[in-house]
Amino acid sequence: MKFPDSLKIGGHIYKVEFPHAFEEEDQTGVCDYMQGVIRVSDVYKHRKRAEQRIKSTLLHEVFHAIDHIYNSRMINNSKKSEKTIDSLECYWFQILADNDLYLEDDFKYPKKVRIGGYDYKVEYPYEFTEFQDKFFKLFVEELRILISDKDEHGNFNPSLCKEAFIDGIMRIIDGAYELGLDNRSSCSLSEGLYQVLVDNKLCSFFRGK
């Protein structure tokens, strides 16, 4: 497993220290905003951790940093802050481990996305005739994600479509697992996650490829 030495999160460069030895035997990670450092341990109570658990901890700490930089610390300042970050870590780790979202390829989308136990069909480029003002729509009960690449005025910014795709997945997990994100937080976290994954080429890292 090749661990990143640093991560670009928003305009900030975070140093990544791995493996870090914490004094508390049950601590596995920390995100220090003031120092701009993420620390991750490869042991828990003196026993070696599995590779996927270690990667998942990195994602957890990245979500803390995204909340800080993109989301005005809305999660950090809420009552269930650690639980919300735990949930984001858990659900997004599954999505990133199980799917190639083609985030670095502007015009390519997976045919389907596995989210929890469900396979969502991704329809791209979808021509919206029934919803004129849309470029993105979710049908959770039908397990369909529709994304358009243009309207009558021209082509959409492809990275905007990719970010909407991430935000759509964020809303699916928010709805299914009651993360309690409001619209603004969902958009902000999605924008941050998209940036971190693409700028640091982390998708293949989480997929284990």
Ligand SMILES: [Zn+2]
């Ligand atoms: Zn945490």
